[in-house]
Amino acid sequence: MARIVFVGAGSVEFTKNVLSDILTFPELGDSTTLVLHDIDAERLATAEAMAAWMVAKLGLGAKVEAHLDRRRAVEGADYVINEIAVGGYAATRTDFEIPRRYGLRQTIADTLGIGGIFRALRTIPVMVGLGHDLAELAPDALLLNYTNPMAMIPRAVYQGTPFTNVVGLCHSVRDTQARLASLVGVPEEEVSFVTAGANHQAFVLKFEHQGRDLYPALDEVVAADPELRRTVRVEMYRRFGHFPTESSEHGSEYLPWFLHHDDQVAHFRIPVEIYLRWSEENLGTYEETRRRLAAGEGVEIEPAMELASEVIHSIETGTPRVIHGNVRNDGLIANLPAGACVEVPCLVDRAGVRPTRIGALPPQLAALNTTFLNVGELTVLAALEGRREHVYHAAMLDPNAAATLTLQQIHDLVDEMIAAHGDLMPEGVR
Numbered sequence: 001m002a003r004i005v006f007v008g009a010g011s012v013e014f015t016k017n018v019l020s021d022i023l024t025f026p027e028l029g030d031s032t033t034l035v036l037h038d039i040d041a042e043r044l045a046t047a048e049a050m051a052a053w054m055v056a057k058l059g060l061g062a063k064v065e066a067h068l069d070r071r072r073a074v075e076g077a078d079y080v081i082n083e084i085a086v087g088g089y090a091a092t093r094t095d096f097e098i099p100r101r102y103g104l105r106q107t108i109a110d111t112l113g114i115g116g117i118f119r120a121l122r123t124i125p126v127m128v129g130l131g132h133d134l135a136e137l138a139p140d141a142l143l144l145n146y147t148n149p150m151a152m153i154p155r156a157v158y159q160g161t162p163f164t165n166v167v168g169l170c171h172s173v174r175d176t177q178a179r180l181a182s183l184v185g186v187p188e189e190e191v192s193f194v195t196a197g198a199n200h201q202a203f204v205l206k207f208e209h210q211g212r213d214l215y216p217a218l219d220e221v222v223a224a225d226p227e228l229r230r231t232v233r234v235e236m237y238r239r240f241g242h243f244p245t246e247s248s249e250h251g252s253e254y255l256p257w258f259l260h261h262d263d264q265v266a267h268f269r270i271p272v273e274i275y276l277r278w279s280e281e282n283l284g285t286y287e288e289t290r291r292r293l294a295a296g297e298g299v300e301i302e303p304a305m306e307l308a309s310e311v312i313h314s315i316e317t318g319t320p321r322v323i324h325g326n327v328r329n330d331g332l333i334a335n336l337p338a339g340a341c342v343e344v345p346c347l348v349d350r351a352g353v354r355p356t357r358i359g360a361l362p363p364q365l366a367a368l369n370t371t372f373l374n375v376g377e378l379t380v381l382a383a384l385e386g387r388r389e390h391v392y393h394a395a396m397l398d399p400n401a402a403a404t405l406t407l408q409q410i411h412d413l414v415d416e417m418i419a420a421h422g423d424l425m426p427e428g429v430r
Helices: 012-024 041-058 070-074 088-101 113-137 153-160 172-184 215-224 232-240 248-254 262-267 274-294 307-317 363-385 388-397 399-404 407-424
Strands: 002-007 032-037 063-067 079-082 142-145 166-169 191-198 201-209 321-328 341-349 352-355
Touching: 002 012, 002 070, 002 307, 012 032, 012 041, 012 274, 012 307, 032 041, 032 070, 041 063, 041 274, 063 070, 070 113, 079 113, 079 307, 088 113, 088 274, 088 407, 113 142, 113 153, 113 363, 113 388, 113 399, 113 407, 142 153, 142 307, 153 166, 153 321, 153 363, 166 307, 166 341, 172 191, 172 201, 172 215, 172 321, 191 363, 201 363, 215 232, 232 248, 232 363, 248 399, 307 321, 307 341, 307 352, 321 352, 363 388, 388 399, 388 407, 399 407
Parallel strands: 002 032, 002 079, 032 063, 079 142, 142 166
Antiparallel strands: 166 321, 191 201, 191 341, 321 341, 341 352
């Protein structure tokens, strides 16, 4: 039986989606041990009740375990799905509230910028602990990471621990490819794509139908739609020549040209601090799930095509799939740093996850990605080496912070953020 461990299983909506996939795959539903781990006892109990209800509802033979102790959960694991949010909603609010007082705008604050830097700093110590646990207790496991910032978290594991079999998973490439196919009116399954770069800042390098370049068709769609032109990602496509994979609200905060300018925020309709609203909605969803389970109403079981479940199914059954994974560069993208975590197409089958060598990105895209990855590299070094000065350096080089604040303001903001997050920060950074 495949032993599949959910770390951060208290994120019940996400856990439900992956479980719905796994339990409705005929090859997996009866032959899986589902292991749930969370440090929040109440959320863990909710996740356990949900998983047990789903297994019983489907009449399956899958086993369910729940452990507050992480080492007990991951021992002997075949797959570990990471979905932790260190510090929870309270830490997320801090990531927005303090920068706001300095006049720094953010939208999602989980990938780059001050929010991304500090989410990484409080997550990396936990992930380093998990990496060491896996090296000792499940050295052949595959760690599938969903936690942002994606360009930093897998890198911290393979750079800071003996465990290197880690792949980051994100929906942005798949969603972008579906969106582009829809815009030009071609069935997605007929479109040839090559998409690569840094997570949340990858670019569609090839966009073709039966050997015909579809970018001219996209240009016609954009030219005919003024509302489409009022989006950050289309503006980036127009300026850089390739379509980016991240949404406009998210992409705006990785760059120096948008959030600092009132007219740009208005013109591109950028929803400042939207992630706080989403987080509050998620809290409500959790409470409703808890209520339904307590009342015996259960949850909806509907396959969600989650990437983690598809990876597991491909490896267990030999069914080939291509997904986009975040992995160590190692020459996959020739003009990005070798130690960086990059997002590239990966073939998945019984042999595991095998990344594709892309070659060199167009130089303007490599330059933009390098700016993005530099912030991540300094943040990872700050966490792994306990070097507070690298937190300042990462924040100083962040495009949005640099466009908005003076060097002294950035230094003061970093100090205040470190103090506010307290014990969640790595030793040496506090």
